[in-house]
Amino acid sequence: MTKEITALGQHPAPASGVRMAGAERRLQILRVAVSLFAHEGFRGTTTKKIAEAAGVSEAMVFRHYANKEELYTAILDHKACSGDAIDPELMVADALKRKDDRAVFEGLAFGALEHHESDPEFQRLLLHSALEGHELAQMFFEKFVRRVYEFLGAYIRERQRDGAIIKIDPAIVVRAFIGMIIHHSLNNNLWDPQRRLLSLSNESAAKHFTDILLGGISTKRELKDSRKDRRPGANSSPVKR
Amino acid sequence: MTKEITALGQHPAPASGVRMAGAERRLQILRVAVSLFAHEGFRGTTTKKIAEAAGVSEAMVFRHYANKEELYTAILDHKACSGDAIDPELMVADALKRKDDRAVFEGLAFGALEHHESDPEFQRLLLHSALEGHELAQMFFEKFVRRVYEFLGAYIRERQRDGAIIKIDPAIVVRAFIGMIIHHSLNNNLWDPQRRLLSLSNESAAKHFTDILLGGISTKRELKDSRKDRRPGANSSPVKR
DNA sequence: GTCTATAAATAGATAGAC
DNA sequence: GTCTATCTATTTATAGAC
Numbered sequence: 001m002t003k004e005i006t007a008l009g010q011h012p013a014p015a016s017g018v019r020m021a022g023a024e025r026r027l028q029i030l031r032v033a034v035s036l037f038a039h040e041g042f043r044g045t046t047t048k049k050i051a052e053a054a055g056v057s058e059a060m061v062f063r064h065y066a067n068k069e070e071l072y073t074a075i076l077d078h079k080a081c082s083g084d085a086i087d088p089e090l091m092v093a094d095a096l097k098r099k100d101d102r103a104v105f106e107g108l109a110f111g112a113l114e115h116h117e118s119d120p121e122f123q124r125l126l127l128h129s130a131l132e133g134h135e136l137a138q139m140f141f142e143k144f145v146r147r148v149y150e151f152l153g154a155y156i157r158e159r160q161r162d163g164a165i166i167k168i169d170p171a172i173v174v175r176a177f178i179g180m181i182i183h184h185s186l187n188n189n190l191w192d193p194q195r196r197l198l199s200l201s202n203e204s205a206a207k208h209f210t211d212i213l214l215g216g217i218s219t220k221r222e223l224k225d226s227r228k229d230r231r232p233g234a235n236s237s238p239v240k241r
Numbered sequence: 242m243t244k245e246i247t248a249l250g251q252h253p254a255p256a257s258g259v260r261m262a263g264a265e266r267r268l269q270i271l272r273v274a275v276s277l278f279a280h281e282g283f284r285g286t287t288t289k290k291i292a293e294a295a296g297v298s299e300a301m302v303f304r305h306y307a308n309k310e311e312l313y314t315a316i317l318d319h320k321a322c323s324g325d326a327i328d329p330e331l332m333v334a335d336a337l338k339r340k341d342d343r344a345v346f347e348g349l350a351f352g353a354l355e356h357h358e359s360d361p362e363f364q365r366l367l368l369h370s371a372l373e374g375h376e377l378a379q380m381f382f383e384k385f386v387r388r389v390y391e392f393l394g395a396y397i398r399e400r401q402r403d404g405a406i407i408k409i410d411p412a413i414v415v416r417a418f419i420g421m422i423i424h425h426s427l428n429n430n431l432w433d434p435q436r437r438l439l440s441l442s443n444e445s446a447a448k449h450f451t452d453i454l455l456g457g458i459s460t461k462r463e464l465k466d467s468r469k470d471r472r473p474g475a476n477s478s479p480v481k482r
Numbered sequence: 483g484t485c486t487a488t489a490a491a492t493a494g495a496t497a498g499a500c
Numbered sequence: 501g502t503c504t505a506t507c508t509a510t511t512t513a514t515a516g517a518c
Contacts (some may be wrong), residue, residue, distance in 0.1 A: 022483075041372065043284045046511060057485055062513060128372055130431055131282065131365060141432050149438050171439040172449050179424030180417045187416065190371055191382050197390050198412040208413045215457030263501075288494060298503055303495060 026064045029054045034075050038121035041128040042072055076129060076136040079122055080144075086115065089151045096155060101164065101218070102210060104155065109181050109206035116185035117202060123189055149174050156217075165217050173217055180209040267305045270295045275316050279362035282369040283313055317370060317377040320363055321385075327356065330392045337396060342405065342459070343451060345396065350422050350447035357426035358443060364430055390415050397458075406458050414458055421450040 020028070032053040036045040047068055051058040065071035089096075091111045095103035116123055129137035149171060156170035165173075184205055188195065200208075261269070273294040277286040288309055292299040306312035330337075332352045336344035357364055370378035390412060397411035406414075425446055429436065441449075 020483090025483080039374075041282060041284065043282065044373065047513085048511070056483095058512085059486085059514080060484065063483075066513095068512070124372060127368065131280075131369055131372070132285065133280075145432070146438065168449065168452075169439075172441065172446075173453070175425055175428070175439050176421045176450055176453050179422070180420040183420030183424050184416055191386070197387065198410075198416050200413065205413075208409065209417055211409075212414070212417050212457030213453060216453030217456065221462050261501090266501080287492080289492085297501090299494085300496080300504085301502060304501075307495095309494070 022064075025054075025056070025060070029056070029061055029064055030071070030075060030078060033071055034079070034121055034125065037072060037075060037128065038124040042068075042132055042134070072129075072134070073136060076125070076134070076140070079125060080136070080140045086111070088112070088148055099159065099162070099164075101159060101214060105177065105213060106206045106210040108152070109177070109209050110202055112181050113185060113202040113205055116189065120189040123185060127190075145178075148178065152177075164219060166219055168217060173213070176216075177209065177213050180212070184209070263305075266295075266297070266301070270297070270302055270305055271312070271316060271319060274312055275320070275362055275366065278313060278316060278369065279365040283309075283373055283375070313370075313375070314377060317366070317375070317381070320366060321377070321381045327352070329353070329389055340400065340403070340405075342400060342455060346418065346454060347447045347451040349393070350418070350450050351443055353422050354426060354443040354446055357430065361430040364426060368431075386419075389419065393418075405460060407460055409458060414454070417457075418450065418454050421453070425450070 029050065033045070033050050036050055036053060040049075047058050047061050050071075051061050054061070061071070065074060088108055088111065092104050092107040095107055126137055126140065130141070152174050153170040156165055156173055159165040160167065160170075184200075187197065192198075270291065274286070274291050277291055277294060281290075288299050288302050291312075292302050295302070302312070306315060329349055329352065333345050333348040336348055367378055367381065371382070393415050394411040397406055397414055400406040401408065401411070425441075428438065433439075
């Protein structure tokens with residue numbers, strides 16, 4: 001009886017009772033571990049902390065996952081394989097068919113920014129595991145990033161044949177565009193969460209990055225400055241200096 | 242006598258002798274620690290490993306640095322304050338005065354890319370400490386990154402008054418440009434060191450990123466495709482797919 | 483399924499000899 | 501300045517009771 005009471009205070013548990021079913025507990029441990037690994041990295045996260053955060057004993061953690069490494073791996077591919085990672089190609093399938101360059105790039109940018117914002121831990125997790133040289137990070141990069149380069153590169157090549165995009169290595173364009181997006185998310189999530197340097201809605205960011213990119217690679221001159229929805233960012237935001 | 246022999250095999254020591262002067266040894270320890278911290282992070286690097294890599298006993302490490310944290314701190318501000326961190330503003334001072342936009346942006350990009358390439362450990366170190374929430378990372382960001390935003394933002398504002406750059410929040414331009422550069426370096430140093438997705442010389446990368454940015458923010462249309470030095474990247478590189 | 487207790491290994495840090 | 505030896509705390513992981 002006393003045990004239950006002490007345990008209850010600890011965890012932001014989904015269920016009300018203390019003793020939960022195996023699969024449920026397993027998932028709960030995984031979830032609290034995600035958060036801890038994301039913030040402290042693999043070595044910085046002790047099994048003890050995980051157990052405490054989950055409101056169980058350490059022994060329980062090892063009951064569900066043979067060892068720490070297995071738990072980490074389970075997290076990484078849970079994150080990578082679950083519905084979290086949406087297919088970028090499908091996201092803009094319609095725009096691709098219409099050859100609407102603006103919609104393609106802006107859609108991709110917006111989707112990525114929204115995803116990063118909704119799940120900032122994923123970025124941290126990936127960064128940690130990349131730095132630590134974990135193979136799953138490498139795998140994710142290989143599978144996901146390469147695909148973006150390939151399908152977006154193919155689209156750019158097609159538009160070059162159409163004469164709509166200048167002659168340039170498509171990979172450079174992809175690199176530049178992804179760079180703006182990733183770096184912006186990194187700023188928001190990691191370096192400047194208070195948005196002191198730049199505060200911007202995802203819509204606005206996607207639009208501006210797309211403007212810059214297309215301005216730099218389109219063969220046709222767009223009507224700069226004249227679009228009526230052009231505002232200098234979400235500058236009405238509170239923390240602007 | 243026997244001690245010296247065992248110790249000698251271990252370290253890539255700068256000096257030939259085993260017993261070195263205090264300051265020298267202190268610096269040597271710091272240097273091997275830089276490399277270890279950069280690759281394994283703070284918690285991933287044990288004092289034992291540092292000692293081994295330096296070819297001394299653990300006790301020696303603690304003789305020079307009171308504790309692990311002090312060593313880490315010493316590294317971070319050695320890196321941040323030493324000649325490694327060049328002043329970006331001075332780097333393009335001449336171009337700024339001439340109001341040569343291309344030279345300004347291309348110079349900054351090239352300088353940053355070269356710096357990242359010559360000292361890839363610094364980027365890892367900074368990333369690790371940012372993830373770990375170390376205050377010195379925050380400090381470096383505050384001091385260095387903010388300055389770039391300020392001086393480059395000021396330049397952009399000036400060029401907007403000149404009518405040379407479109408109406409847009411300068412911080413967005415800085416964010417986009419830095420994004421391309423940082424992300425490219427991150428790819429080169431961390432995710433894709435074999436350059437499987439994109440292989441590019443720093444000169445070429447700086448030029449292309451500048452082309453894209455200026456194309457997106459200049460009021461005047463440049464002669465795209467027609468510049469004689471325009472090549473589709475360093476595509477002659479070996480590992481291109 | 484969950485706990486307490488504990489083993490076993492490793493971490494950071496110190497003492498004292500040379 | 502450098503080492504060996506050692507201490508203490510922490511960390512991963514297991515055993516066995518309930």
